[in-house]
Structures are given as C-alpha cells and as structure tokens.
Amino acid sequence: MRPFTYERASSIEAAAKVAASNSQAKFIAGGTNLLDLMKLEIETPAHLIDVNDLGLDKIEATSEGGLRIGALVRNTDLAADETVRRDYGLLSRALVAGASGQLRNKATTAGNLLQRTRCPYFYDTNQPCNKRQPGSGCSAIGGFSRQHAVIGTSDACIATHPSDMAVALRTLDATIESVKGDGSRRSIPIADLHRLPGDTPEIETVLEPGEFITAVLLPRPLGGKHIYRKVRDRASYAFALVSVGAVIQPDGTGRVAVGGIAHKPWRVEAADTELPNGARATSRVLLADARSTGQNRFKIDLVERTLGAVIAAAKG
Amino acid sequence: MHPTQLEISRRDLLISSAATVAAIGIAGGAAAQASRNEMAYTTKLTFTVNEEGRELDVDNRTTLLDALREHLHLTGTKKGCDHGQCGACTVIIDGRRINSCLTLAIMHEGDAITTIEGLGKPDDLHPMQAAFVKHDGFQCGYCTPGQICSSVAMLAEIQANIPSHVTDNLNAEVAITPVEIRERMSGNICRCGAYSNIVDAIIEVAGTKA
Numbered sequence: 001m002r003p004f005t006y007e008r009a010s011s012i013e014a015a016a017k018v019a020a021s022n023s024q025a026k027f028i029a030g031g032t033n034l035l036d037l038m039k040l041e042i043e044t045p046a047h048l049i050d051v052n053d054l055g056l057d058k059i060e061a062t063s064e065g066g067l068r069i070g071a072l073v074r075n076t077d078l079a080a081d082e083t084v085r086r087d088y089g090l091l092s093r094a095l096v097a098g099a100s101g102q103l104r105n106k107a108t109t110a111g112n113l114l115q116r117t118r119c120p121y122f123y124d125t126n127q128p129c130n131k132r133q134p135g136s137g138c139s140a141i142g143g144f145s146r147q148h149a150v151i152g153t154s155d156a157c158i159a160t161h162p163s164d165m166a167v168a169l170r171t172l173d174a175t176i177e178s179v180k181g182d183g184s185r186r187s188i189p190i191a192d193l194h195r196l197p198g199d200t201p202e203i204e205t206v207l208e209p210g211e212f213i214t215a216v217l218l219p220r221p222l223g224g225k226h227i228y229r230k231v232r233d234r235a236s237y238a239f240a241l242v243s244v245g246a247v248i249q250p251d252g253t254g255r256v257a258v259g260g261i262a263h264k265p266w267r268v269e270a271a272d273t274e275l276p277n278g279a280r281a282t283s284r285v286l287l288a289d290a291r292s293t294g295q296n297r298f299k300i301d302l303v304e305r306t307l308g309a310v311i312a313a314a315k316g
Numbered sequence: 317m318h319p320t321q322l323e324i325s326r327r328d329l330l331i332s333s334a335a336t337v338a339a340i341g342i343a344g345g346a347a348a349q350a351s352r353n354e355m356a357y358t359t360k361l362t363f364t365v366n367e368e369g370r371e372l373d374v375d376n377r378t379t380l381l382d383a384l385r386e387h388l389h390l391t392g393t394k395k396g397c398d399h400g401q402c403g404a405c406t407v408i409i410d411g412r413r414i415n416s417c418l419t420l421a422i423m424h425e426g427d428a429i430t431t432i433e434g435l436g437k438p439d440d441l442h443p444m445q446a447a448f449v450k451h452d453g454f455q456c457g458y459c460t461p462g463q464i465c466s467s468v469a470m471l472a473e474i475q476a477n478i479p480s481h482v483t484d485n486l487n488a489e490v491a492i493t494p495v496e497i498r499e500r501m502s503g504n505i506c507r508c509g510a511y512s513n514i515v516d517a518i519i520e521v522a523g524t525k526a
C-alpha cells in the first residue's frame with residue numbers, strides 16, 4: 001500500500017471541497033472495496049477522507065411517500081430495516097444475496113454503488129487492463145471471459161458491475177443525491193449514474209471528481225411481488241453470474257433489471273412491457289444487442305431461464 | 317489541481333525537514349521528522365481491546381488486523397487471505413462482526429473491539445469456544461478464532477431479527493435453523509472442511525441460549 005494522509009471529514013461540504021481540489025484524495029466509507037484495491041496498489045490515493053462521522057446513517061420517510069437512505073447506512077441495516085423489508089423487499093433480498101455477514105456490517109450504500117469490477121485482469125497488475133491503466137489493452141477480450149459482460153460492452157472493456165444492491169435500486173428507480181466540490185447539490189437517476197465502458201472504461205460513473213453521494217432516494221412503494229434471483233457458482237458468498245431483480249404485479253405486469261451482464265445494472269424499459277408475455281419475449285428485448293465472447297454465451301440463455309423462474313415464482 | 321495543505325507530498329516534507337536540519341542542526345531535524353510523521357503518515361489512536369484501553373501510534377496504512385497482531389501481539393486473530401474473502405480475521409466491534417483485514421486501525425478511534433482472546437480464557441471458555449472443542453469444530457484450527465467470533469456475533473444478528481439470503485419471510489421473526497446458520501457463516505472458510513461440526517457447535521449454543 002502507498003502511504004497516505006488521513007482526515008475525518010467534519011462536514012459534507014468540506015469533504016466534497018477537499019476531494020474536488022485534490023485529485024489524489026478519495027473518500028473512505030466501509031473501506032471493504034477501497035482498501036482491498038489499495039493493498040494491490042490498484043487504487044493509490046495519497047489522501048483519505050473518512051466520511052463515517054457525518055451522520056449520514058439514517059433511513060427516513062420522504063414527504064413523497066418514499067424513503068431517503070443515508071449514504072453511510074450499512075448494508076446490514078438497510079436490509080434489516082422494517083420499512084425496506086415490508087415495502088421494498090427486493091432491496092433487502094439483493095443486499096443479503098451479496099458478500100458475507102461481516103462485509104455487509106461494514107459496507108455502505110454509497111460504497112456498494114461505487115464498488116469496482118471483479119474482472120480478474122483488473123485485479124492482476126501484471127496484465128494489461130484499460131480500466132486500471134488506460135490504453136494498455138483489455139486482457140479479458142481473448143482471455144478468460146466466462147464471467148464478463150454480454151451487453152453494452154466496447155472494444156476497450158467487457159467488465160461487469162458487481163453490485164447486487166444496484167440491480168434492486170435500478171428496478172426500483174432510485175435517485176442518487178450528491179454534493180459537488182463547489183457545494184452545489186444535484187439528483188441523479190440511478191439509470192444515469194453508471195456509464196457504459198466506451199473508450200474510457202476507467203470512468204465508471206457520471207460523478208464529477210470529488211462529488212460526494214449523500215443519500216439514495218426510493219420513490220413510493222410499488223406493491224407487487226419482490227423477487228431477487230441470483231445465479232452463481234456457489235450457493236453463498238459469490239458474485240453473480242446473472243441476477244434478476246423484479247417487481248411483478250398480480251396481473252403479470254412489472255419491471256425487471258439484470259445484474260452480472262453489463263457495466264451497469266441492466267434495464268430496458270421496453271422489456272418491462274413484455275413481462276406478461278413471458279421470459280423469452282422479455283429477454284429478447286432486454287438482450288437485443290447482446291454480444292458474447294463465446295465463453296460467456298451461456299449468460300444469454302441464463303438470463304431467459306432465470307427470468308422464467310422469477311416469473312413462475314411471482315405466480316406461485 | 318490546486319495544491320492544498322493536504323497535498324504536501326512526501327518529497328516536500330523531506331525537503332523541508334532537510335532544510336530544518338541544515339538550519340538548526342541534528343536535534344531540530346529529529347523533531348521535524350517526528351512532527352512530519354505525525355502530521356502526515358502516522359496517527360495516534362486510542363481504542364478498547366477486550367475491555368482494556370490501548371493507545372497506539374501507527375502508520376496510517378496499518379489494518380486493524382495488523383494493529384492487533386503486530387502491535388498488540390494479540391495473535392489469536394488470524395491473517396488468512398488479507399482480502400476479506402476467508403473470515404479468519406473476524407473480530408467483533410461494538411457487537412458486530414467485521415473483517416479486521418479490510419479496515420484501517422485509525423478508523424476505529426474510540427471503538428470497543430473484542431477478539432478471540434477477549435471472549436474467554438483457557439480456564440474460562442466462552443460457551444461457543446467450549447462447544448467448538450466438544451464438537452470438534454476444527455482440524456488445523458487456523459480459521460477457528462474467526463469462526464468463533466463470527467458465530468457469536470451471528471447469533472446476535474439472528475436475535476436482532478436481521479434477515480439472511482435463506483430467510484423465507486422477510487416480515488416474520490427469523491428462526492435459528494441449520495440452514496440459516498450455514499448461510500450466515502459463509503463468510504468463514506474452513507479448508508479442513510469442519511463445517512458440519514461447526515454447525516453442531518453453534519446449534520448447541522443457540523439451543524442453550526433460547
């Protein structure tokens with residue numbers, strides 16, 4: 001690990017200001033992703049801003065009938081929250097499908113959204129990787145790519161976004177609240193938060209340098225059945241090969257987002273309208289432009305089958 | 317990029333302390349060096365470990381795991397993967413289990429940390445420690461401190477009605493079942509495969525508690 005200086009932020013505005021004025025600074029929340037990457041010198045911040053003392057650990061009702069989740073709410077607490085369990089069960093389900101009890105006790109809402117890919121070449125500093133070292137090439141293309149993305153990829157990067165929680169938030173149409181270095185605030189729909197890799201896979205979100213996430217907002221509850229189905233190589237404590245987050249109403253209408261297949265949680269609103277027509281029709285629209293490497297072609301079938309299981313479970 | 321007070325690089329600091337040495341001699345240089353470290357790359361911290369107040373001055377990079385093992389010589393907590401994947405480093409902080417390898421010591425100012433040494437002593441075992449011995453919940457024993465710390469806090473999580481991946485009904489009380497225990501303990505890997513005995517040990521403790 002490279003040496004770094006450390007401070008505990010005393011206010012949201014101060015944290016954003018310091019981060020925006022110092023390109024070497026990073027926020028640290030739970031630290032479960034950042035420290036992992038710092039040990040491997042994939043992340044090399046020269047200054048850490050600890051944001052754990054900012055009082056952003058509350059879950060509150062909004063005047064619109066939704067929920068405001070503080071950026072520092074731990075994954076365990078979010079999954080266990082009574083309102084979340086009752087009205088946004090999909091979110092609880094996605095959270096407890098991820099990582100381990102120990103990790104969820106530390107991991108935060110914002111940190112989870114901003115966790116970086118699990119592409120093995122991104123982690124292997126001996127291999128070229130455009131995300132880790134722009135311009136060096138993509139080792140996954142032509143390499144082992146079984147776990148990589150099948151849609152929204154580019155010639156520069158085929159990595160997936162690893163978060164389970166983000167899939168649920170995409171299904172639920174959450175909004176991200178943030179503060180920029182100049183103190184201005186904005187709201188970002190979750191659909192716009194994560195970018196596709198394009199020519200700049202190192203830029204993963206639309207957040208500006210130093211921009212600080214303060215909360216995630218959920219709109220009013222949708223009712224219906226909330227299902228999160230995660231398919232992975234072992235039954236627990238593994239990242240998704242494919243995951244499906246869905247809210248399905250008694251009449252078969254609903255919405256769906258898919259994890260493990262793209263650089264962001266994947267949702268195509270036009271596919272939602274196909275849900276009453278079944279898994280094949282829905283996944284045809286969802287994966288219209290899918291492009292596999294061969295090794296990960298199975299994911300295309302897996303999406304349809306997982307979706308089929310989810311639709312069946314919603315009827316049951 | 318605007319240079320700020322926080323951006324003083326190591327090189328600048330070395331240059332300035334070298335200048336100080338030149339100006340005021342060796343003693344002044346040593347003082348400048350100490351303050352350089354304090355200001356930049358090391359931090360003093362106090363926390364409670366196993367109910368004892370401890371004071372440390374650590375390199376900012378020190379993980380909680382290394383602080384416990386290398387600085388406080390509490391070597392019961394083990395380093396397995398050092399990347400949050402194996403659970404051997406599990407400790408309990410303010411009642412919650414975490415991976416001590418994926419957190420910085422300096423982020424735990426004022427916290428109350430419990431390690432395997434704090435749960436019980438050889439002549440006064442914690443019920444979970446006794447149950448692991450009774451049920452042979454280990455072979456080589458390397459993952460055991462993490463397994464035990466994890467299982468103690470895990471039962472508290474069930475009691476606090478925190479759901480898991482295998483919880484059927486999110487809106488009912490979580491039950492203590494072998495399936496729940498297995499799922500919740502998946503963050504602790506045992507290369508010897510003592511899992512079924514570990515589950516037996518935990519069930520016994522859960523049973524006597526309920």
Ligand SMILES: Cc1cc2nc3c(=O)[nH]c(=O)nc-3n(C[C@H](O)[C@H](O)[C@H](O)COP(=O)(O)OP(=O)(O)OC[C@H]3O[C@@H](n4cnc5c(N)ncnc54)[C@H](O)[C@@H]3O)c2cc1C
Nearest residue numbers: 029030031032033034098099107108110111112163164213
């Ligand atoms: C072994 C292992 C298994 C895992 N399995 C899964 C899994 O199955 N599913 C899954 O979804 N996840 C999994 N994870 C990932 C885990 O969910 C993330 O590490 C965690 O959610 C990150 O949250 P954090 O608070 O620790 O983030 P940190 O490590 O503190 O931060 C992550 C990033 O977010 C930035 N950041 C943090 N807070 C803010 C903020 N408020 N505003 C702006 N930027 C911010 C940081 O600067 C950093 O770049 C696993 C992790 C490990 C180690």
Ligand code: SF4
Nearest residue numbers: 119129130138157158
């Ligand atoms: S897929 Fe992306 S993250 Fe993986 S090696 Fe290629 S560029 Fe790097």
